[in-house]
Amino acid sequence: MNNLSIDGLLLKVAEYDASGVSMVKKAYSCAFDLHKGQKRQSGEDYIIHPLSVAYILAEMHADRDTVCAGLLHDTLEDTSYTKEDVASDFNKDVANLVDGVTKISKMNFSSKQDQNYANTRKIITSITEDVRIVIIKLADRLHNMRTLQYKSEFKQKENAMETMDIFVPLAYYIGAYRIKSELEDLSLQYLYPDIYRRIEDKKLRIEDDSRYCLECMLYNIESILKDRDIPYEIKIRTKNIYGIYKRLKQGHKLNDIHDLLSLKVMVDSIMNCYQTLGIVHSKYHPINDKFKDYIFNPKTNMYRSLHTTVFGEDDRLVQMQIRTFDMDKIASFGLTAYWDINKGDARGVMQKELKEKYQFFESLVEINSVFADNQEFVNQVKSEILSNKIYVYTTRGDIIELPVGATAIDFAYKIHPDIGNTMIYAIVNDKVVKADYILHNKDRVKIVTDVLSFGPRREWLGKVKTTRARSMIRDFCNI
Numbered sequence: 001m002n003n004l005s006i007d008g009l010l011l012k013v014a015e016y017d018a019s020g021v022s023m024v025k026k027a028y029s030c031a032f033d034l035h036k037g038q039k040r041q042s043g044e045d046y047i048i049h050p051l052s053v054a055y056i057l058a059e060m061h062a063d064r065d066t067v068c069a070g071l072l073h074d075t076l077e078d079t080s081y082t083k084e085d086v087a088s089d090f091n092k093d094v095a096n097l098v099d100g101v102t103k104i105s106k107m108n109f110s111s112k113q114d115q116n117y118a119n120t121r122k123i124i125t126s127i128t129e130d131v132r133i134v135i136i137k138l139a140d141r142l143h144n145m146r147t148l149q150y151k152s153e154f155k156q157k158e159n160a161m162e163t164m165d166i167f168v169p170l171a172y173y174i175g176a177y178r179i180k181s182e183l184e185d186l187s188l189q190y191l192y193p194d195i196y197r198r199i200e201d202k203k204l205r206i207e208d209d210s211r212y213c214l215e216c217m218l219y220n221i222e223s224i225l226k227d228r229d230i231p232y233e234i235k236i237r238t239k240n241i242y243g244i245y246k247r248l249k250q251g252h253k254l255n256d257i258h259d260l261l262s263l264k265v266m267v268d269s270i271m272n273c274y275q276t277l278g279i280v281h282s283k284y285h286p287i288n289d290k291f292k293d294y295i296f297n298p299k300t301n302m303y304r305s306l307h308t309t310v311f312g313e314d315d316r317l318v319q320m321q322i323r324t325f326d327m328d329k330i331a332s333f334g335l336t337a338y339w340d341i342n343k344g345d346a347r348g349v350m351q352k353e354l355k356e357k358y359q360f361f362e363s364l365v366e367i368n369s370v371f372a373d374n375q376e377f378v379n380q381v382k383s384e385i386l387s388n389k390i391y392v393y394t395t396r397g398d399i400i401e402l403p404v405g406a407t408a409i410d411f412a413y414k415i416h417p418d419i420g421n422t423m424i425y426a427i428v429n430d431k432v433v434k435a436d437y438i439l440h441n442k443d444r445v446k447i448v449t450d451v452l453s454f455g456p457r458r459e460w461l462g463k464v465k466t467t468r469a470r471s472m473i474r475d476f477c478n479i
Contacts, residue, residue: 004051012058013067016340020064023090024054027068030089034079041150049143050074056139060336063346066132069097073136076102100126100133101140117374120166124381125368128361131350134170135336138179141167145186160187169386173360175301175334184242199241202254207238210261213313217263217284224279230272233325237262258290258309259319266328270295273322277306280320284310295323300359300391300401303331359401360385367467384466390441406465408437412447413469420472421456422449436463
């Protein structure tokens, strides 16, 4: 986006919020004056970076204050401008957002490492106060990754690893799949350039080779949906490069990746999602064990869609993703889709949804309250929240998200403290297991309790993975 100008940004904002244009223009003028004379490592004027960040935010239809904060996000760190100046020139919301994305000064720390841990904590915990801070940081990271070619090879790899460790999981947790996928691909490009290029070549060949098959399927499904008067939109999608790399690394062959090729079908209602599913299955044979209903059983980041893998034209495996138009916005942009769906009240809706529906949120609040030391906090967040996950089922079919290595004890405390404190054993997939049994993905778990039980044992502390379980056991045992 080298040709990006303030006019382009203002046009983008005007598409969805004409009333916000004048304040965005004012924020740009302010940032332009403050960054005058500063250059990026590419040699271009520094203002191009905040302008690009603001444009990424505007593409998500971010509210006026968030776009302004995107333009001003480096002013507190790199200029003499203060938080009070931002509040006076704009408003308190913009000031809090800019302050939220500003790194803590190195003057407060004895080492660079201590400063990094403190800043990582600040980024991660900001989601509990205002998710827009994390969204601005994701936009900032995305533009920095897009222009990483101007850094040294060491810095490229360092930034790519940090992106994979922190920013990719954060994007996943708020459901921002578009940003997540691009960050993954950009990181892989710098971490393993040769592997990236090989997979990119294969992907391009597959897309070329599969075009006829996908276009035939698209035409056939379109024809039936038109005949049934179902409003629709259909898009062709190929799995991102990092997604392919991950599957190949797990030992899959390229032709066996069932969601390598996808058709996304968007319709106007949930009822028509299921009708469309029937239409697809009547035309193309499904693979039964590849069907997922994420509409009535959403992912833990609130992703909702029907997934079915079918034998398409030429016997190619093609995944169909069927969802409503609003579900598609949330699937692409996650929580940020509420800017479009809820307009003025979006920020309040985002925070409410996070608090009430996103399982990682409660875990993050608990970790933040337990760990005072920044390094210990970051390490626990990485192992408990940002690392690989398992998803297990309650007896009612609810999905519970836990870190890999979690036990039935962790599960019990995740359900309720009293269940953890009175558990005596668990039943996993209809088999009786000990309380410290290590759970696996897709396990069905029932906790058996007894109010007269001895309660949690001290040795359980060495068996659990979650901060919640550890804290509850400590409280019960007065440790």
